[in-house]
Amino acid sequence: MTTQRVTVFGGTGFLGRRLVERLARAGCAVIVAARHDGEIAVPDASGTIVFRRTDVRDADDVAAALDGADAAVNAVSLYVERHGLSFEAIHVDAAARIARQAAEAGLRLVHVSGIGVDTRSDSAYVRARAAGENAVRQTHPDAVVVRPSVLFGPDDAFSSSLRMLARLPVVPLFGRGETRLQPVHVDDVAEAMARILERGITGATFELGGSGVHRYRDLVRAALDAAGRHPPRVPVPFALWRALSALLAVLPSPPLTRDQVILLETDNIVGEQAQTFAALGIEPRDLLRFLTQGR
Template identity: 50%
Template sequence: MTDPLVTVLGGTGFLGSFIVNDLVEAGYSVRVACRHPGRGIRPESDRVERVTCDIRDERSLRPALEGSAAMVNAVALYEEKHGLTFDQIHVDGAHKAARCARDLGVKRQILISGIGASTASASNYVRARAQGEQAARSAFGDTTILRPSTLCSRHQGFVSALDMVTRLPVIPLFGRGNTRLQPVYAGDVAAAARRCIEMSGTTGKPFELGGGEIYTYRECIDLMLEHKGIRRPKIPLPFGSWHLLATLLGLLPKPPLNRDQVILMENDNVVGENVGTFADLGIEPLSLRAIIGGERPHPCRT
């Protein structure tokens, strides 16, 4: 392939930036499309074009997708505020983007969703993710769905949350801290997105992307404490108390925790069965231990 164009909706975000960098390094031209495309320091490359686009607005989606061979939708909304709803972004927006992509002859669509997406979830966010998958597929049948577990890099995402919580003198656990998690390196998910653009056998399939090792939440805390060379007491805190705390914190202008995040922590977030995985894409994902330790991302196996 010679320099094909890929539009990354949400390309300035945490995962979006990794996807853009990975594509550029692999020789693609990339169009970053979001509401504030100038934000973020990376990537600066003449292979990267930045366009203003709101996923709710078809008139801005069309020029963002015109001429693209593939689209990756990495747009996120984690909290309903300022009149923005999960339905607008994750369901209706995903549908609009998929329909525009189909109308404009975009060949491949990758939708970033999340492990655990379910229409039966108590979380509005998680339900919207599942409905968004259906909405994207209804407009673009060959949509490849990538469902990562909790994302991190050496200093961002879940690792940054672990760093913050281990600064406390006493660490409150979600319940007994037994929820199983499979934190995944954002660079590995970015590599998976590119593989899905390139590998025709991935069209229309769901992939669940978890890191190299599964840990309980308590073990994740212990890894960070070990990395810092410190000890802290940990206390179990029932989920009912976390829900109350999330409700109270919701009164703040920028709440550090919300109800949907508490619900997410009530359920295991690990790769399930009957779905594609990193192994099918020839990628050996890093473990949380390796990410925290700053192990250099290894090259993919194929």
């Protein structure tokens, strides 16, 4: 293990938690820097896990979380703006703050972004992710940027939503369901990030997608087949989905946001020239198998 002590910002999140577990099993001392205390039990861990309450908007908190570390990972995510938390504050300003302080301390950094980031996107979330990448590159040129596709795994939001659709008498599709997706298992992404740290890789960008590229309608069909149900599937124009998301925006935790709708309007797959799992010796899993077999 090249890295002995790693600070994982957002280490209690869906992806961050898996990375913390993987690093602890490999013998790392892991500092979990998150806004809320948590508990991650790894029975077979040879390393240690320490929680440090951290607000990534506070420079002193970030500095304290990085103290004594060999490397850092920014896995902080915000999917819905709320309670004074904005995409700009988390995905741009905080990303730049972590990158700058990691660079000043001479620490290697892995920054989590996403496939399809674009500063010209209609989605405020996608624009902020892209701006955050740019800020990281400017302040820490040696940082590694990891762009995962839609994450799936135990208790994830994406496959859970597909299974929920299987219970409906009529299944609405996003558009005609032709958008191509390449969902990736959360544990595969965590493994990739751990290997990046272990191998001391710097200055690279990885796009991480699952082994299969699927149309949204085919994923819905797989979920229906797994549930043994075959209700009608009805195409719904994206304009109507955007209108619905605007109505739902008044809720504290809307089940659908404008940004989520926009993300489903365009293909979300690994680029042809991108570095992928193959460069790290990992064979990723396929969501279709997960939907049908649970693994």
